[in-house]
Amino acid sequence: MNLLDVSHVSKRFGGLTANEDVSFTVDKGQIVGLIGPNGAGKTTLFNCVAGYFPPSSGTIMLDGQNIAGLSPEACARAGVARTFQIARTFSSMTACENVMTAAMLITRSVSHARASAMRWLAFANLEHFADKPAASMTISEQRRLAVARALAIQPRILLLDEVMAGLNPSEVKQAVDVVLKIRDQGISSLIVEHVLEGIMPIADKIIVLDRGRKIADGTPRQVSSDPQVISAYLGDA
Amino acid sequence: MITTTRMKAVAISLVCLAAALVIPAVVQSASYLNLAILVLMAAQLGVSWNIVGGYAGQVSLGHAAFYGLGAYCSTLMLVKFGVNPWIGVLCGGLLAAILSVGFGWSCFRLKGHYFAMATIAVAELVQIWFTEWEYGGAAVGLYVPMDRTGWLWMNFATKLPYYWLALGLLLITLAVNWWIERSYIGYYLRAIKDEPDAARSIGVNIARYKQIALSISAFFTAIGGSLYAQKELYIDPNSVLSTALSIKMALVSILGGVGTLFGPVIGSVVLTTIEELTRTVFGGTGRGTDTIIYATLIIVIAVFYPTGVVGWWRNILRRRVLNTASNTADSEQSSSQVAGAAAVKGGQV
Known part of the structure; x- marks a missing residue:
């Protein structure tokens, strides 16, 4: 089907x-x-x-x-997950927090969300950006961050x-x-x-x-x- | 490095708490004690406002409606039915939280400045209604009877117990804020503030979470209003429902630092002190000199430190980190540039 x-x-x-x-x-x-x-x-x-x-x-x-x-x-x-033409990352958060926020649809526990977020960051080759403010990342990195964020809602x-x-x-x-x-x-x-x-x-x-x-x-x-x-x-x- | 900054923050908060506990023993003058109570009460209102205005970014200029509801609810219950104020205070908070659904329903369909304007309109309506409401004392207001005093009736002849009440309420409000900030709700609120469309794309029901933030905020604002009524023993629409009061709650947060836990507390110390000082020094002229100076100082702070005291302080810390980084190793130059860019970016937000 x-x-x-x-x-x-x-x-x-x-x-x-x-x-x-x-x-x-x-x-x-x-x-x-x-x-x-x-x-x-x-x-x-x-x-x-x-x-x-x-x-x-x-x-x-x-x-x-x-x-x-x-x-x-x-x-x-x-x-259904989506990304936007402009990345629309949450600019007051770090890369990890961006993805964590999405993972919270699956789990309300902050520590579980963090673990899940680190996996998706690694998936998008962004693990070393975890603690960087999203606003300081390049356009290309922010796009991949938006993809990681979208994937975190599984x-x-x-x-x-x-x-x-x-x-x-x-x-x-x-x-x-x-x-x-x-x-x-x-x-x-x-x-x-x-x-x-x-x-x-x-x-x-x-x-x-x-x-x-x-x-x-x-x-x-x-x-x-x-x-x-x-x-x-x-x-x- | 994160853990050391966190430990520093904990240490600073403990020092502040210790200072707050010692103040009543050190300060003998009644007027200074009163200033301390005013600071605590304004701080509690700022912290309450910050939940919806700071974290969720929904700048409300109508919070006096909740403050007044709380003050009127506990006072009317006491005056008309002899209900214990402790119960009245709680009822006022719950009433405000419930009525905030109507407030949110009418205002949250608007965004940004339009939302702020709508909240002013709703609060003005509430004030007019109370001014006309005969049963609620109308424009004359209500007196809180002094016949039953003591902790059981939350009514005291001296100022000191009100200090403890205000401090206790502030600590509870801070604790709730701290819990929200760390829970998934805090993350959702920040997401709604940053990018509402993106927040929806990850399953956040933004209408629901804005309303949750508003209801919690309204609950604590109303309790602050009830405390005011118990302390001043007299309320009227002008003293508990005016737009100036709404603006003060927002200002305390904005000057201190929106969306930060202790920002409103710092903002309250600065703002309330300036307000009371200008009033005592220049207030006697009857020409509003105190208000002019007060407003000028606010403008100066807003122009030079748009991120508030907390944002200004964080910028200093970041710059110091940046300097040490560039001094220690040239090879780390690129990473410090990124940090510098982040610091500049943080300063603009």
């Missing part, structure tokens, strides 16, 4: 249709890339799945439970919003490594990404949005040779 089943989701803001009749699925342990030109509605769709916007119509099933229209905190409890699916944007090639590689490690944990990832060199080699499936509609859905190879995708990215000839 599919872990995440998005079916016929539309999202309208007044007269503006950001997503129209979008359907796709994510299997357990899959890495699925969500790509498309600017304004294609990727982030809106993402926000619908994470509970930040209720969809205007359609259903979003997570493991048999309809999560469409639930609040962000209820989605998090149901097993999600079934992780939504990553442009984790690789603006990173240099070695930082992109670090981010890719973390995403692959997440798959090894059996956690699915849905990744909104502009950096196609980062996402194409690792994705099991790519979904392409254009002007709010899904125009392609398949393996990275199928999608990159799709004439509709090429015209969406390069414009009509």
Whole structure:
């Protein structure tokens, strides 16, 4: 069975249709890339799945439970974790405290949360930053910290919003490594990404949005040779 | 290094506690003892306010509503029904905690400055209501009868017992704050203050935790109000429900250091002393000179030390750490630069 089943989701803001009749699925342990030109509605769709916007119509099933229209905190409890385009780390806290706060969804005990946080920091190669204030870390480190924080709620699916944007090639590689490690944990990832060199080699499936509609859905190879995708990215000839 | 700073903090708090215990024995003048009581009471209010205003970052300028509720609840119960003030104080606290749900329901849908403005409006409504309420004494106010004195009736002819009451209440409030700061609730409140959207993404029901913080804060603020009524033996809407009082609670925290355990205590020592000194030295003119000087000093502190006394002190400590680090080893230069960046960043927050 599919872990995440998005079916016929539309999202309208007044007269503006950001997503129209979008359907796709994510299997357990899959890495699925969500790509498309600017304004294609990727982030809106993402926000619908994470509970930040209720969809205007359609259903979003997570493991048999309809999560469409639930609040962000209820989605998090149901097993959806997310990151943001800007890392949104808790700036008054250390790296460890950031992750601890998330781990407290699983355990109310501060010492258990600390132990869990140290494991997730190590997972994201940030263990030596544990006592550093989050605000003093670089953008790349803060993004990975946000990933560690999201993982600490022990999600079934992780939504990553442009984790690789603006990173240099070695930082992109670090981010890719973390995403692959997440798959090894059996956690699915849905990744909104502009950096196609980062996402194409690792994705099991790519979904392409254009002007709010899904125009392609398949393996990275199928999608990159799709004439509709090429015209969406390069414009009509 | 963390453990030594923690031990230092414990040592400093123990010294302060010892000083607080010795003050009544040393201070003979009634007016200085009264100043000490005022400092303790303002500190307790600041610490209470800090739970929602500091840790959760929801700057309320309407806390006088809870203070007044507490004062009126215990006093009315005593005057009208002869209920023991110890019970009345507790009832006032519980009443404020329950009514704070309505307060939160109406104000928490707004953010930042709009939230602060809404809290002022709610508190003003409460004040107007009490001013018109005949049964509650209306604008004339209420007197606390002096017929039954002693610890059982929380009513004393001398000031000293009020000192112990204020100190005890402050210590209890600090203990609760300390517990919140260390529990998961404290982490959630800081997360809500820093990044509310990110807090929701990790499963924090931000409406619920803001309300929990507000209710605890309201409970202790109301108890502070009841204590005021028992000490002054007279309350009216202007003395326990005015916006100036709400602002004072916020100021004590902000000047001392928001979101820190002892910040409001330090803020209260500074602010209450300045307030009382300017009043005794310049208050007799009748031209409000004391208020002008008081306000000017607040502006000066706010401009030069926006993070409060605690933030200013932490900055000094960080700089000292940074200096020793760069002096001892050149190889550690990079790490000290990071620490320096952190210190600068901390100073801006």
